Amino acid sequence: MPLLEIENLHASIGDKPILKGITLTINPTEIHAIMGPNGSGKSTLSYVLAGREGYEVTDGDIRLDGVSILDMEADERARAGLFLAFQYPVELPGVGGMSFLRGSVNARRIANGEDEIDHIAFVKTVREAAANLGIKDDMLKRAVNVGFSGGEKKRYEILQMALLEPRMAILDETDSGLDVDALRIVSEGVNSLKKDDMGVLVITHYQRLLDYIIPDHVHILADGRIVKSGDKSLALEVEKSGYGDFTNAA
Numbered sequence: 001m002p003l004l005e006i007e008n009l010h011a012s013i014g015d016k017p018i019l020k021g022i023t024l025t026i027n028p029t030e031i032h033a034i035m036g037p038n039g040s041g042k043s044t045l046s047y048v049l050a051g052r053e054g055y056e057v058t059d060g061d062i063r064l065d066g067v068s069i070l071d072m073e074a075d076e077r078a079r080a081g082l083f084l085a086f087q088y089p090v091e092l093p094g095v096g097g098m099s100f101l102r103g104s105v106n107a108r109r110i111a112n113g114e115d116e117i118d119h120i121a122f123v124k125t126v127r128e129a130a131a132n133l134g135i136k137d138d139m140l141k142r143a144v145n146v147g148f149s150g151g152e153k154k155r156y157e158i159l160q161m162a163l164l165e166p167r168m169a170i171l172d173e174t175d176s177g178l179d180v181d182a183l184r185i186v187s188e189g190v191n192s193l194k195k196d197d198m199g200v201l202v203i204t205h206y207q208r209l210l211d212y213i214i215p216d217h218v219h220i221l222a223d224g225r226i227v228k229s230g231d232k233s234l235a236l237e238v239e240k241s242g243y244g245d246f247t248n249a250a
């Protein structure tokens, strides 16, 4: 069964149509990339998938494991196994990293009918996962994302992803604000997590990230529509000739 099905998705911000009929199916284990020029609707798509307020779906459907998620609130979607790493992660002053991570993992476990995680075991798991991503212990003690650099925020998001073990991960422009070393660590994090039947949707303006996270399918978004799909060579084509041809098509 497909993991994530986006069917004829139309969405507006206020009364401005932004997404104009996106159809995309992601199967378990697949990595898809969406590329496109600035303003083409990439971030809007990620917010609509996440269920952020202020975005209205005017037509079409989004299904996770065959079930429509349109009527689910953002936190319900997260508990159903959808994970989103945003272009601009939010700061949570006063919320300690460890308790934030434990809260989100427990919410997911309870939704799955599992017991809450053992505290000591969790601390150990977090330390190990953090070390693998080059995240220092003192960062885990600080308030979530407050005063983190762009690269640190991105590593921290991948840490959340590692602990939540989502069904479907959506990463919006995870390469922005990352130097090459951080890019490599984040990509390795994604690649090493992608062991099971998880699906990944990487949304990016640049080809660079796709040197590290190799997509099975690449889609070009222009003016709220997918104007071309192909394999990873499509990303290289864009790198060489830019988005001009595709925006003309849209």
Ligand SMILES: Nc1ncnc2c1ncn2[C@@H]1O[C@H](COP(=O)(O)OP(=O)(O)O)[C@@H](O)[C@H]1O
Pocket: 013, 016, 018, 036, 037, 038, 039, 040, 041, 042, 043, 044, 045
């Ligand atoms: N809050 C908003 N209000 C009105 N228009 C918006 C808002 N956010 C985005 N847009 C518009 O939606 C379009 C798509 O934006 P976005 O999804 O951020 O594109 P991308 O991530 O591909 O650069 C752009 O024309 C942008 O100006």
Ligand SMILES: [Mg+2]
Pocket: 042, 043, 044, 087, 173
């Ligand atoms: Mg964007």
